[in-house]
Amino acid sequence: xxxxxxxxxxxxxxxxxxxxxxxxxxxxxxxxxxxxxxxxxxxxxxxxxxxxxxxxxxxxxxxxxxxxxxxxxxxxxxxxxxxxxxxxxxxxxxxxxxxxxxxxxxxxxxxxxxxxxxxxxxxxxxxxxxxxxxxxxxxxxxxxxxxxxxxxxxxxxxxxxxxxxxxxxxxxxxxx
Amino acid sequence: xxxxxxxxxxxxxxxxxxxxxxxxxxxxxxxxxxxxxxxxxxxxxxxxxxxxxxxxxxxxxxxxxxxxxxxxxxxxxxxxxxxxxxxxxxxxxxxxxxxxxxxxxxxxxxxx
Numbered sequence: 001x002x003x004x005x006x007x008x009x010x011x012x013x014x015x016x017x018x019x020x021x022x023x024x025x026x027x028x029x030x031x032x033x034x035x036x037x038x039x040x041x042x043x044x045x046x047x048x049x050x051x052x053x054x055x056x057x058x059x060x061x062x063x064x065x066x067x068x069x070x071x072x073x074x075x076x077x078x079x080x081x082x083x084x085x086x087x088x089x090x091x092x093x094x095x096x097x098x099x100x101x102x103x104x105x106x107x108x109x110x111x112x113x114x115x116x117x118x119x120x121x122x123x124x125x126x127x128x129x130x131x132x133x134x135x136x137x138x139x140x141x142x143x144x145x146x147x148x149x150x151x152x153x154x155x156x157x158x159x160x161x162x163x164x165x166x167x168x169x170x171x172x173x174x175x176x
Numbered sequence: 177x178x179x180x181x182x183x184x185x186x187x188x189x190x191x192x193x194x195x196x197x198x199x200x201x202x203x204x205x206x207x208x209x210x211x212x213x214x215x216x217x218x219x220x221x222x223x224x225x226x227x228x229x230x231x232x233x234x235x236x237x238x239x240x241x242x243x244x245x246x247x248x249x250x251x252x253x254x255x256x257x258x259x260x261x262x263x264x265x266x267x268x269x270x271x272x273x274x275x276x277x278x279x280x281x282x283x284x285x286x287x288x
Binding site for chain 2: 005009014015017018027034035038039042043046111113114117132133137139164167168
């Protein structure tokens with residue numbers, strides 16, 4: 001059980017991290033989200049069937065992301081929205097690793113592509129971004145996405161369609 | 177869904193997959209640490225606290241209900257039961273628990 005859960009987490013942790021980072025735009029907080037999600041999964045659902053871990057893990061990660069936004073909103077209300085926005089925008093772009101040391105041209109091109117996509121994703125409302133990442137990247141069905149997001153199938157369809165349309169409009173020229 | 181949408185989705189998926197495979201060693205190391213921390217949490221507290229906590233809350237609720245009801249119940253007829261009262265009695269500050277209960281509800285609804 002322990003070994004297989006370890007393997008499950010090892011297989012999913014990087015995608016979960018990128019998902020959280022894309023959702024909130026902050027590396028350290030994304031790491032916290034993934035760690036907390038892993039702890040919850042281990043503590044509460046380790047004895048479930050392995051095929052349930054995937055949907056549960058995504059559900060927990062999405063819940064953590066939503067909570068992060070709630071906390072952020074409260075902080076903004078307390079400390080002032082403009083100050084926090086400036087800080088957030090700054091920290092977001094500072095979090096990317098420097099690709100120069102690690103890669104030649106191809107990977108640099110890939111870094112640029114993800115950078116463009118990330119910026120476009122950041123412009124989307126949270127729910128549209130979640131729907132896009134779960135449906136398009138994770139390959140979840142509408143129903144699975146609805147379960148992970150805690151909303152109806154219809155809402156997922158609406159969010160996803162709007163996200164796709166917005167991204168295609170924004171990335172139309174820049175997309176490789 | 178038209179083919180342009182499909183092409184766009186495939187492209188986006190590829191870019192996102194690439195971003196995972198090109199993740200820095202430092203980040204991967206932190207994720208590895210986080211996983212080990214999570215697994216050690218499981219070993220420490222594998223026995224869930226929830227049944228104990230739920231039992232404690234239920235016992236407290238019953239005890240408080242008895243205290244509230246007893247002085248005004250000389251007759252043998254059952255006391256009137258107010259759900260709001262019970263809800264207030266079992267109310268706790270732990271929002272995490274509410275969130276979990278909601279989550280369990282979701283699990284029951286969809287996987288049960």
